[in-house]
Amino acid sequence: MDGLPAIAPAPSTGCDSVLVERGQREVFCGLTGIVWLHRKIQDAFFLVVGSRTCAHLIQSAAGVMIFAEPRFATAIMEEKDLAGLVDANDELDRVVLRLLGRRPEIKLLFLVGSCPSEVIKLDLSRAAQRLSRQMAPNVRVLSYSGSGIETTFTQGEDACLAALVPDMPIAAATAPADLLVVGCLADVVEDQFRRLFAAMGLPKVSFLPPRHAGDLPSVGPNTKMLLAQPFLADTARLLEERGATRIPAPFPFGAEGTTAWLHAAAQAMPVDQSAFNAAVAAPRARAETALARMRPELEGKSIFMFPDSQLEIPLARFLAREMGMQLTEIGTPYLHRQHLAEELAMMPAGVRISEGQDVERQLDRCRAIRPDLTVCGLGLANPLESEGLTTKWSIELLFSPTQGYDQAADLAELFARPLLRRTKLRV
């Protein structure tokens, strides 16, 4: 195991001193996940059942106008739906039929619950069952909630993937061990990982979600699941209920994180150590060289992260350990202590981790620290820039391909660019 990161069995380092806050959250709701989910599952359509606010949120977050007809839409509830003048289920059926009539290529339709649909207790899971029966076998209809009263930003992906789990085929108890990578990854990243696993001698690796609705992987007692994202609590729980075992691992950010993530999978499958070393040696060396070039840009710089995507802890770990950045406060909307145990064990001492948010207080703390770089959402970035702080929009960390060896330096560059820009501008 030469050169592999030593992963201590999670002695709770910073975890005890987590600052838990409750207040105004400057974070998207789970509906926003549709922006990347619809691109990943290429024959799925996402129909939000909600209000004009929901429609406006998604188009504002996505900049959807570039599509001739996007694969998501909102069934906007109106006064007559709420006043009970029309049956909400009849209305929903009418909207879905119209939609599917126009889009015959759609194979999977998600009815996505929102704050208003949750508050009026519109039962979308029953509606999905009913519609699924009606549309069978051409279209499968599923439902999940992306509402802001229940989900935070990336939890929308968790809810969506969790909705897929019951539909996954059963893998027999006698089936050989198989590896299931869980969480949306950019196609380019997914393909790289596929090649790496194949090089280790693991040709049969499945990914959830699949690129096409009909390609759902199977799951059973011999399924080992490797989480590619740190925000998949419900999905992982449901997969465990179907017999899968979670492979504990840090997340594949940076050369170190990627190596540890792949190695955890290799050990679980198991893969021969020399086959593992042979598979990762070249890309790992490539990543380390590329990161070494980026390190001077970031080393010694202090960073503050506002909560956004739950990627904050793994990203902070990467920036501290591989880039030499000084962590100040690392905020996360929700801290899954079990899935992040390996990450927390690798965090440097003295970091303030905060969970939840009271944005005004957090801004006070950020202004007091005046970090070299502040990672925050789009609502805060320009106001902080105008106060003289250098910022990085967190949403780009989620939308860009960042995982894996060949993206490690790109990830570092995302943090380095605002700092570099600051030094270049003379205005």
Add this chain to the structure above:
Amino acid sequence: MQLTLWTYEGPPHIGAMRVATAMDGLHYVLHAPQGDTYADLLFTMIERRQKRPPVTYTTFQARDLGGDTADLFKQSARDAYDRFKPQALLVGASCTAELIQDDPGGLARALNLPCPVVAVELPAYQKKENWGAAETFYRLVREFARRPETTPASISCNILGPTALGFRHRDDVREITSLLHRMGISINVTAPMGSSPTDLMRLGDAAFNVVLYPEIAGPAAQFLEKHLGQKATKTVPIGFGATCDFIREVAALAGIDPTPFLEDETAHSPWYARSVDSTYLTGKRVYVFGDATHVIAAARIARDEMGFTVVGMGTYSREQVREVRAAAQAYGLEALITDDYLDVEEAVAALSVELVLGTQMERHISKRLGVPCAMISAPMHVQDFPARYAPQMGFEGANVIFDSWVHPLMMGLEEHLLQMFREDSEFSEAPSHLGHAAAPIRAAEPVLDVQASADVAVLDAPASNEPVWTAEAEKELGKIPFFVRGKARRNTEKYARDAGIARISIETLYEAKAKVGR
């Protein structure tokens, strides 16, 4: 339920935010779940504002619903007052909070905060953004405007309507302020933009009101007319003619002679339109879509100041439908009233349009259809906030509009020159600003590369009753200037269908040209 792929207007509380964000000394406490804070980025990213909107979101969660969301609201309102010390607090609910019926107004008043509380009820399931802005501004004016102690000087006015996230509001205000100053009229208060609740208390000190954006200031101006006797302008000064009308209207209200102000040496657009190089603009078929104010103004400019033919117009502004319908009638048109962009796309595609004047959505529609396009209206895109001074109103606004409408067409002409010279040996394939996906280029391709053209799909579909182009006719079509080629193709095909001609030859092409004409 209404199936919506994209919406021209946000919910009404966004309108309230546009008013609050434009003002000083006002803080908006919005009862809303997590996620509704997305609205902040409209202001900080699209408009590039340097401050967060003055909005506190209560951020209630599912687990609060059984408990006490009302307490959460009260706590948020109290904290917001303590932190921001506003002159007045605006309170309301977003769509979800409307359903839980916590009565933000009553709750906030019960706190006995040392500042006035203005409650706005914005029915999120009936109304939209502009209505929300108008209602909010009306509520604020109603709360704060006072009858003046002395009769106002006849030579002063208020400017009403500009908000945050408005189409060129910042520059329009500057342009109209300077026009009014040239006329010797003093500006008492400009609101909402740049005013505070204290300023609104002085609204009555002006003799009359200048309403720049009726969508937003209409109800407030009506209230001020009824209760304080302030007359309001009806003309929106967008375009040269409308600016002259506006000057006459303002002069009448102020009791002065408009004549000296109608001649302005900076008004270049009328001469540019008469200049012979503009001849090619004659009769260009334009489609106009946007908010009511800008659509009505743009249609007038298009016909009277550019010499275009308005072939279609419409709006998403439900509150001003009557005005737009009436304006459309004057052009012999039926207005398209919709908030579904697919309806607009269909209309643009069907009408052989040569220029689209619209919103950011029409920009995308036009890109897809390969038609030049210029922006005239919200909803806003980051590109619609130029760094330079670019008003729509006043004489400078007319200049800006002339340039910004003509440039896409001029670029089209350059495209034409590229096409003309592409077979010259000196010609090297330069990247086109329209991109190779745009139709003008694509339409030229058939001669060279039949497979590359989507337009020649008919060649592959002889089974349908669509007429088929012979290779010679297709080649001849390629010699026709690209900007009329699409129309020539459609006219020829229609002619062939009507005449029962299955194969389009060169003869058919010229027969159609003679019979159908331009």
